[in-house]
Amino acid sequence: MRMSKAVERTAINKVLPHYHCSLNNSTVAPLGNGLINSTFLVRSINGNFVLQKINPYVFSKPAEVINNAELINNHLLSKQAQGQYQLTPMRQIKNNLESVFSLVENEYWRAIEYIPNCYTVEVVETPEQAQQVANAFAKFTYALGDFPAHELTTIIPNFHSLNHRLLQLQTAVEKNSCDRLTLCSELVAFCFAQHQFIEQVATLEHNLPLRVTHNDTKINNLLFSANNNKPIAVIDLDTCMPGFIMHDFGDMVRTCCSNLPEDGTNLEKMQVREDILSALAQGYLGELDTKISVLEKQSLVIGAQLLPFMIGIRFLTDFIDGDKYFHTDYKSHNLDRAKNQIKLYSSLQEIQPKIQEMIVNFTQ
Numbered sequence: 107m108r109m110s111k112a113v114e115r116t117a118i119n120k121v122l123p124h125y126h127c128s129l130n131n132s133t134v135a136p137l138g139n140g141l142i143n144s145t146f147l148v149r150s151i152n153g154n155f156v157l158q159k160i161n162p163y164v165f166s167k168p169a170e171v172i173n174n175a176e177l178i179n180n181h182l183l184s185k186q187a188q189g190q191y192q193l194t195p196m197r198q199i200k201n202n203l204e205s206v207f208s209l210v211e212n213e214y215w216r217a218i219e220y221i222p223n224c225y226t227v228e229v230v231e232t233p234e235q236a237q238q239v240a241n242a243f244a245k246f247t248y249a250l251g252d253f254p255a256h257e258l259t260t261i262i263p264n265f266h267s268l269n270h271r272l273l274q275l276q277t278a279v280e281k282n283s284c285d286r287l288t289l290c291s292e293l294v295a296f297c298f299a300q301h302q303f304i305e306q307v308a309t310l311e312h313n314l315p316l317r318v319t320h321n322d323t324k325i326n327n328l329l330f331s332a333n334n335n336k337p338i339a340v341i342d343l344d345t346c347m348p349g350f351i352m353h354d355f356g357d358m359v360r361t362c363c364s365n366l367p368e369d370g371t372n373l374e375k376m377q378v379r380e381d382i383l384s385a386l387a388q389g390y391l392g393e394l395d396t397k398i399s400v401l402e403k404q405s406l407v408i409g410a411q412l413l414p415f416m417i418g419i420r421f422l423t424d425f426i427d428g429d430k431y432f433h434t435d436y437k438s439h440n441l442d443r444a445k446n447q448i449k450l451y452s453s454l455q456e457i458q459p460k461i462q463e464m465i466v467n468f469t470q
Contacts, residue, residue, distance in 0.1 A: 118146065118157070121215045124201040124208040126152055138226065142344070147220065155199055156218040160207075165344060168214035170259035172198070172207045175343040178318065181253045182246075191249040193242060194221060194329075194339040221339060224329040230362040233385035235325075240358055240389030242337035243323045247351060248397055250318040255348035258318060262345065265321060266353045268307050268412065271419045272298070278426040286426050290441055293448060294426075297419055303455075307412055310352065310405050319349035323357045351394075351402055352409025358386050360413040364450050369442050373449045378457060383410070387464040395468055406465050411454045418447030 119129050127150035137147040137156060144159040160168040176198055185191035198206045199217040208215045230236045264270035279287060279294055287294070320327070322345045329339040363386070364370075365377045387406070395403070424431045425440035434440055454461065 114144075117159070117210070117213065121157065121208055121210050122148070122150075124203070124210070124215075125150075125155070125157075125199065125217050126202060148217075154220040154222070156220050158216055158218065160214045160216070160344075162214070165261060167259060167261060169207060171261055171344050172214065172216050174258050174261065174346055176206045177257065178250065178253070178343055178346055182249055185249045191245065193245055193337065196221075196339055196341055196343065221329060223332040224338060225332055226326050226328070227330060228326050230325050230382060233381045236358075236362055236382045236385035237389035237392075238337055239323075239325050239328060239362070240355075240386040241393050242328055242340060243320060243354060243358065244390045244393035246320060246340045247317065247354065248393055251397065253318050255316045255318045258347055260347050262347070265345065265347065266349060266416065267311075268304060268416055268419075271416050271423070272304070275419050275423045275426075278423045282426065284426065284428040286428075286441075289438075290422060290425065290444070293422060293441075293444060296448065297415075297422065300415070303408075303411070303415070306408055310401075310408060311350065313401060314350045314352070314405055315399070315402070316348045317351055318346060319351060319354050321345040321347060321349055321353060321357070323354045324361045350405065350409075351398065352405040352412065354409075355386070355390055355406045356409030356411070356413030358390075359383060359410040359454070360417065360447070360450065362386060363454075364446075366446065368446060369439060370446055371442050373445060376446075376449055376453060378450070378453050380457065380460065383461065384464050387461075387468060391465065391468045403468075404466060407458065407461050410461055411451055411458070414447045414454065415451040418444050418451060421447060 115129070118134055122128050122132060127148070132148055132150035134146050134148050134157070137145045142161045142164050146157045148155050148157050160171055162168055165171045179195045179197055182191050182195035183197070186195060197219040199219060200206055201208045201217070206216060230239060275294070275297065320340065320343070322342060327340065327342045328337045329341055330336065331338045363379050363383045365379055366372070366375065421432065421440045421444035425444060429440055432440055
């Protein structure tokens with residue numbers, strides 16, 4: 107929930123002195139349209155920077171979120187200095203105590219370097235754009251390929267664990283606390299009936315190497331240059347954790363490849379945008395093809411189906427539980443989202459041979 111303007115102003119006035127400025131010599135304005143953290147652009151006499159308050163309800167370990175980002179950015183800065191990372195790391199600015207976060211009245215704040223002349227994009231519109239998105243996230247992954255993933259704190263345990271999400275669904279079904287099960291029993295049965303796919307995922311998780319993964323690879327987590335309209339920075343590192351690259355690739359497919367919005371209900375009209383999917387594969391493997399194992403490459407085929415299936419299960423669980431996690435605009439909103447994502451999963455399964463062709467037979 108956003109703070110009221112009065113409370114917001116009071117809080118910011120107490121934070122700014124940690125960065126050698128105040129409301130008397132600065133202007134502060136909301137920045138972006140993120141729904142989790144509170145983010146502001148500060149224009150001060152000492153220069154411009156981004157000020158952000160970490161949401162403690164979503165991130166129970168705010169200091170670890172910020173420290174993870176610092177470890178990642180320091181590694182990327184080193185890679186950039188060696189000419190091995192062409193994007194711009196999101197440098198965090200230390201406060202007057204030389205810390206990367208400021209704790210003010212039990213709230214965690216951080217300052218981030220402001221990158222001028224750039225913009226964000228909400229929806230992938232063209233294959234060329236999709237290829238750029240996938241290539242940028244692949245560059246991020248590759249640059250962190252020699253970073254010891256176990257050194258990062260796991261910010262949200264089991265975030266992309268399919269077994270965990272199925273257990274949550276089973277618990278919600280058994281409790282049926284809001285008496286909604288009759289409205290979605292067929293969808294629940296379908297999810298639990300995906301035995302072969304669930305087994306495939308479990309086998310992969312047992313054999314794939316852990317890497318630093320972004321875990322939220324939507325196009326709006328990239329900054330694009332206003333000069334050449336190409337990605338210049340990967341942003342929002344809050345969910346960066348040890349994980350599998352099939353998750354990052356799958357999330358790109360999930361958020362870019364449907365012709366319907368995530369809560370679209372005219373499911374008979376849903377189509378997978380195969381040109382976008384092919385472009386994602388080209389962009390991702392164009393950077394990573396010779397740098398990952400054969401098993402990792404093959405896992406992208408499963409990842410493309412896994413993320414819609416998993417988020418569909420999460421929406422369905424939340425609907426049965428009474429909409430406690432995801433914000434909803436009407437009573438069946440989470441159910442509509444669940445149906446949408448499970449339909450996308452099924453649609454991707456139907457074209458699995460094409461996805462296999464795009465990925466396993468990729469050539470530069």
